[in-house]
Amino acid sequence: MSDKKLLLNLYWHMHQPDYRDQVSGEYVLPWTYLHALKDYSDMAFHLEQNPNARVTFNFVPILVEQLQDYAEQSRIGQWRDPLLRLLSSPDLDHITDADCQLIVDSCFKAHHEKMLSPFPHYQRLLHLYELVEPIMKSGQFHYLSAQFKADLLVWYHLAWTGEGLRRKSKVIQRLMKKGLLFTLEDRVALVDVLSETLQNILPRYKALAAKGQIELTTTPYYHPILPLLIDLNSTQDAMPDAPLPKSPNYPDGHARAIAHVEAAKVFHEKVFGQKSIGMWPAEGAVSHAALSLLAEQDVAWAATGQGVLANSLKELGLEHELAKDYLYQPYRVTNGQQDIVCFFRDDQLSDKIGFEYSKQYASEAVHDFIQSLEAIHANSDEDTTPVVSVILDGENAWEYYPYNGYYFLHELYQALSRHPLIQMTTFSDIVALQQSQALPQPKLLEDICAGSWVHGTFSTWIGEPAKNRAWDLLCEAKRQYDQHVHKLSVSAREKCQQQLSVCESSDWFWWFGDYNNAQSVTSFDKLYRRNLSNLYHLLGLVPPDNLSQSISHGGGNSENAGTMRRGTS
Incomplete structure (x- = not known):
């Protein structure tokens, strides 16, 4: 048996847009802190529990900025998020009608099968609300008691805690066991746990990066689609018949794209103490102009979707290269002066984690994933080292898994880190190996068809x-x-x-x-x-x-x- 290894880039993308009203400073939607409690906390937990696993995390700056903001709010105890303010409110009897409406509108927003149904007391609150919902719609917001609202606020936040937090926190365990009639003291204790968790999110990732267990990367600051800022007409590279906006282009878009990239690089280094060597362009959206811009900003590598590579090879008349190994290698894109290395996502494997494995037993899902990698290894040419990039959302998938994906991720990291033919690595490691000639130089891709990781097009963001x-x-x-x-x-x-x-x-x-x-x-x-x-x-x-x-x-x-x-x- 060959001792050649398959190099696996497992890349978790973490992103939320800015949910603050920039004028008032109030948070309009709660998704940043909820994902912090459930997903950003759990994803760090799994790496802490599996020190031999090695992956890359991408943190979008505007998400990091909000995580810093929530950490600061928790330190001073002044919440600008209305749900957290209500959770810690000493008097739920005299809140406004708008706050009552916010509680019932927000606190059942979770995947019911995996995040609500497992908890009988939470289910009971839903059934009670369904009985009185017609009354609520007539404006009788205080028909529900303060105790109902307290219990609902507590259960909503308990449901949005990560499995790692549930296994470590005695407070979370006690409240889940109690189940109902939560007191102000209970709510304050819960807020204290949530505050500590929010304050520790970024330090935990910094510690993992300092140990060399993870690579941390960034994205243009506010997550814009760079190719569309630069040229709206790039839409038609992959969708030639797509209707475009009436505006011929985004005014001064190239300069705006540079501003997002420059700001992201500076902010990332300030927060994490390390430069971001590579970058996940928002939504994996690339064009030749966008990749050239990144190269000019000293970004060594970028990643995008499989469809972009397939479209590019077809556009270049290289359909014959759409064979077994075309995807499992990095490519080099150049503007004639600067080069950038580009990695391409294995759509099938990435989508299995995002959409399919949540429906299977963890052991079956992990076995399928490992078998797929073994098949790629076995089918690769003897003199090549397959590089497989699995890239996906690191936050939204887990609410569809039992126990927030705990068993799947635990078994996956163990299986990958112990496998004799698979080496968990990072994108920058591979670039460094190529520079040292331990790996072959990336193949030149003379042009690139503009598109994203979704279908290889921009159809999710423009064209309708x-x-x-x-x-x-x-x-x-x-x-x-x-x-x-x-x-x-x-x-x-x-x-x-x-x-x-x-x-x-x-x-x-x-x-x-x-x-x-x-x-x-x-x-x-x-x-x-x-x-x-x-x-x-x-x-x-x-x-x-x-x-x-x-x-x-x-x-x-x-x-x-x-x-x-x-x-x-």
């Missing part, structure tokens, strides 16, 4: 009426920004630039579309228009009337609630 309208609203706001921002003071200009950056995030465009859940679409639609309106206000302008009109209504039933997409359709 609602998404195009959202782009037109952003382009018009940017034109107004360019005309008026120079008239403001330095501090006012900085606030406007920050608000503009928030509006440039990819997330708003992700959610527009009839295939997404109506409730999620409504939340993100309102927040996007609120952000654009805030930009106008900061510029000293009256927001246009069209920002009071919904962009998209949703109504579909996307897989995994629309928080994730498969790489292939």
Whole structure:
């Protein structure tokens, strides 16, 4: 048997958009801190429990900024997140109707099968609410007692704790065992545990990186789609017939793209004490211009989707290379002066973790994953070293797994780290091996077809009426920004630039579309228009009337609630 090893890049992408109202500082949606308690905590826990495992984590700067903000809120005990403020409120008898509505609207938002049904007391709260929901709709928000609201707030936060936290925290265990009639003392004890967890998230990842167990990377600061900022027409590389926004291009988009990349690099090094050698472009979105920009900013490597590579090879007339080994190697993209190494995601293996393995026993899922890697190893040429990149969302998948994916991840890391033919590694390790000539130099990819990790296209963010309208609203706001921002003071200009950056995030465009859940679409639609309106206000302008009109209504039933997409359709 050959002693050649398969090199596995397991890459977990961590991202949430900015959920703060930039004017008030209040959090509009709670997803950053909830994923911190459940997923960012658990993902660190698994590496701490499996010291021989080696992976890469990607933290988007705007997520890290919010994690720092929550940690600071917890230190001083002044919450700007309404749910955390209500959880610690000493008087739930006299809260406002709006707060009552927020509790019942928010505290059943979880995957019911895996996060609500396992807890009989939480289920009972849902059944009670379903009985009185018609009364609530008539405006009788205080029909539910303060005790009901206290119990619901506690159970919601208990359901959003990670399995590692549940196994370590005596407070969490005691509250789960108690089940009901939670007191203010109980709620304060829970808030203390949540506060400690939030404060420790980033230090835990820094410690893992300092030990060399993980690589940490970044993304352009507010998670914009770089190729679309640079050139909206790049949409048609992979979708030649796609309709485009009315605006011919995003004004001064190339400079905005550079600003996001530069800010991300500086912020990442400041927070983690290490430079980000490579970068996951938001949504794996690349084009030749975007990769050239990254190379010019001294980014050594980037990663994207399998569909982008397939489309690029076809465009170059190299269909014959779409054979067994084309995916399992890095490529080099050049602008003639700077090069960047590009890795491509194995869509099938990545999507199995994201969508399929949650439906199987952990041992069966891990066995299938290992067998798939063994088959790639066995089918590779004797003189090649297969490099497999498995890249996916590191936060949203786990609520669909039993026990937040605890058994799957525990067994997966153990199996991978012990396997004689598989070496868990990182992207920067592979680049270093190529530079030292321990591995062959990456093959030149002379051009790249613009696209993302989702289907190899930009269809999730542009090319249909609602998404195009959202782009037109952003382009018009940017034109107004360019005309008026120079008239403001330095501090006012900085606030406007920050608000503009928030509006440039990819997330708003992700959610527009009839295939997404109506409730999620409504939340993100309102927040996007609120952000654009805030930009106008900061510029000293009256927001246009069209920002009071919904962009998209949703109504579909996307897989995994629309928080994730498969790489292939």
